[in-house]
Amino acid sequence: MPRKQPIITTTDIEDAIAAGIRQSRQPAPSTSEQLSGCALALLCIFGLGALVIAIVVAILYNGDMNSRNEAAKPGLHHLADPRTGIQIPRHPGWDDEMVFNGVALSYGEYGCTRGTCDRGAIQTGSTSAYQDAKNAAEGELKKWVAANYRDSKKHTELKATPVTIAGVNSYLVRWKVDSASQAGYAQVVAIPLSTGDFGTVAMHLNESPEAPKPEFMDQVITEIR
Structure with a gap:
């Protein structure tokens, strides 16, 4: 059966034209x-x-x-001992000193019966005279006190303990020293070296309002390299 063709009327044509006109009028x-x-x-x-x-x-x-x-920051500068490799912190107010064995710093120079003294000192050294770090620290501390507090009458041991210095098991001994002229605090830490000897860091602080507080010694121990 034949399909009927759609009938397009005039109205359809008019509507299509109008839609085209409206589309063309929209702004692009x-x-x-x-x-x-x-x-x-x-x-x-x-x-x-x-x-x-x-x-x-x-x-x-x-x-x-x-x-x-x-x-x-103060205290982060270090002075290196070329013989042992030990480095000690150099804080503001501490001056270099010439020594034959190691490196040294001093603090607060003043006149004393010996001529010139310091209110504080730090010095490195080395020794092969001991079998272990404990004996090295104790033995070298006796020498250090004798050199810096010559008229000392007695001492009180404040610390005698293992410590770790730059990852190395070491030993620390600290005394409170009484003397006729000047009381103070003295300590030595002995550090085993790869050579079999012991590196040492000796320190003393006078008991004086013009010297660093004893707690400064603990700080120095943590800063040794």
Whole structure:
């Protein structure tokens, strides 16, 4: 059976023409509008990238400043003994001293019965006269006190204990020294060396308001390298 052909009326034609006219009257996006949209998108992308870069730069800058501040802190400068490799901290106010065995620092020079004395001193050395670090610390402390508190009458042992210096098991002995002219605190830490000898760090502080407090000795122990 033959299919009927659709009948197109005049009204259909008029409606199609009107729809085409309405479609053609709708404004299409102008070239400037399209460019503005692209520019806005690019600005957003570049702005986000710049923000990320600024954050990264700020983090790196702060880290660098923190490192510089850390390096600038007092007490982080060290004086190295070329014979033993031991390094002692050099704090503000402490001066280099010339010694034959090791390196040395002194603090607070003043006039005394011997001519010139110091309110504090730190000195490195080495010895092969002992079998273990404990005996080395005790023996060298006796010599140190005799050299720096010559008229000492007695002493009180404040510490005698193992310590770790730069990862090495060492030994520390500290005395409170009483003498006719000047009381004070003296200590020696003995550090085993790879040669079989012992490196030593001897220290004393006078009991004086012009000298560092005894607690400073504990600080120095933690800073020896």
